[in-house]
Amino acid sequence: MDRELSTSTKKARKRRTLWQISLAVAVVVIAIIGFRSLITPSIDRNELRTAFVEQGPVVATITASGIVVPEHEQVITSPIQARIEQVLYTAGQEVNPGDQVLLLDRSYTQLAYDKLKDEQQLNQHKSVQMGLELDKKLNSLKSQLAIKRMHVKSLQARLEDERYLLKIGGGTTEQVKQAELNLSIAQQELAQLERDITSEKELLKADEQELKFKLAMQGRSIEELERKMEQAEIRATSPGVVTWVKSEIGSNVNSGDVIAKLADLSSFKIKATVSDAYADQLQVGSEATVRVNDTDLKGTVSSIEPTVSSGTVAFYIALAKEAHELLRPNLRVDVYVITATKQHTLRVKNGPYFSSADNNQVFVVRDNEAIRIPARIGVSNTDFVELEDGIQVGDELIISSMKDYEQMRKITLK
Structure with a gap:
């Protein structure tokens, strides 16, 4: 016949049941936390570059590559059919008016x-x-x-x-x-x-x-x-420097062939090239900035070549200081042609994120998380990017590349 369990036995069974339930709840909680860690990626905060949204002007620019060329260059052609007998001045040497650069067999x-x-x-x-x-x-x-x-x-x-x-x-x-x-x-x-x-x-x-x-x-x-x-004596008509000369002694030249180039190195201009995709945005008279060794020089677009060569358009920039001490012939520079200017707009520092990600979203840092929110990107330059909506002044945005996390809504910051 059945006997009633003792009080101590009942308490032991109750404790064992509570312990089993607690263990099950703990397992479930650990499983949930582990699952969340699987679906919510994390990233080391020290690996990110961030910047705060501020208000200020943004100048839209076209980035082009440029080269410093003399503002005035004399191209000398052979007036006759002849043979080069002697080269009297080589590239880089200075010449004065009347100096004979080449000697031709006449x-x-x-x-x-x-x-x-x-x-x-x-x-x-x-x-x-x-x-x-x-x-x-x-x-x-x-x-x-x-x-x-x-x-x-x-x-x-x-x-x-x-x-x-x-x-x-x-x-x-x-x-x-x-x-x-x-x-x-x-x-x-x-x-x-x-x-x-x-x-x-x-x-x-x-x-x-x-x-x-x-x-x-x-x-x-x-x-x-x-x-x-x-x-045919090929003499310099003004002071300058020989930038190029046909130096193959004994070679024949025809009438009209270019045999030497002389440049006045007291003033310079910039010859720049840009993809033909931006050709319709180039305008004569547009302001431009030429960056030479971290120094910005102001200028304007003076002329645009009418033809497209190898997918690029060439144009020239007249500098406000055409005799700046940093300018050297054939020096490569960065050129930024201004196409639009917006005052008192929301902006953030430019970074790799804006060149690799979808321009309709940004990652905002909030506490220990980076949250992806929709935002409309406006004009930009190498320094700043305009944000037309979706953010506020003071928001901290990630500006480093987030290409691997474009589809994530939220990222944990460690």
Whole structure:
């Protein structure tokens, strides 16, 4: 038969039941905490870069790469076809006005020049000879004209005599008609001779004029060759520095080939390139900042090249201080072209986060957690990013890269 359990036994069983329930609750709590730790990642706070939201201006810029180039550069081309005999100044050396940079072999041009001079002398001799022949021919024609005129006068007198004889009965009508015919023929021959003389004068005059034109053209060609041979000495016209020179001695150059570049290093400008995706944002007159060794120089976009090369657009910046001491030829610089300016807006320091993450969200630090909230990103530059909504002044944002946590709503900070 069953016996009633003692009081001590009942208490022992109750304690064992409570202990089992407590153990089960503890297991459940530990499991929940462990699960939460699995679904809520954590990150060491020391690995993060943060910045506080503040109010201030944000200047939107286009970032471009640039190079310092002389503001004024003289490009020297070969005026003639020649061969390089000697390089007198190399790149980097200073030159003064009148200094000869290159020595070209002018023998080919000299031969062409001598040939033209000989042809000109031949044509001048031909002109003199043509004048003598013209005088001789005209004199002969004038003599024939005088004889023909005397012959006409003789026939006129003969006609008058025949008419008189016919009148007194000493001649016949046929003799008068024959005299008239002879006179008419002689007069036509005289008129033809006069026309021939006029035509001959015009033809000879035209030949003479043609020869004069030819002599004038040859004279201009000779003057041009003389000028080119003088220019072939390749002398500097202003003080500066040789930035490039064709130094291959013995190589041939054609007329128009670039053989040297001289620059005035007292002033500079910036040649910059940017992706053609930003071409429509570039405007002549836009303000720009040129960063040289952590020093910012102000300038404006002075010109934009109309063509696109290898996916980039080139443009030039005129500097406010074109003779700044930090400027050196071919020095690479960073260029920031201002496209918009916003005053009194919410901003935060720029960082890797804004170049790698979705621009519609940010991570705000609250206590020991980083919470992802929606936010709209506005204009930006290398220093600041505009935040149009979703945050307030004083909020602490993560600005380091969070690419691995973009889909997480909350992150624990250790």
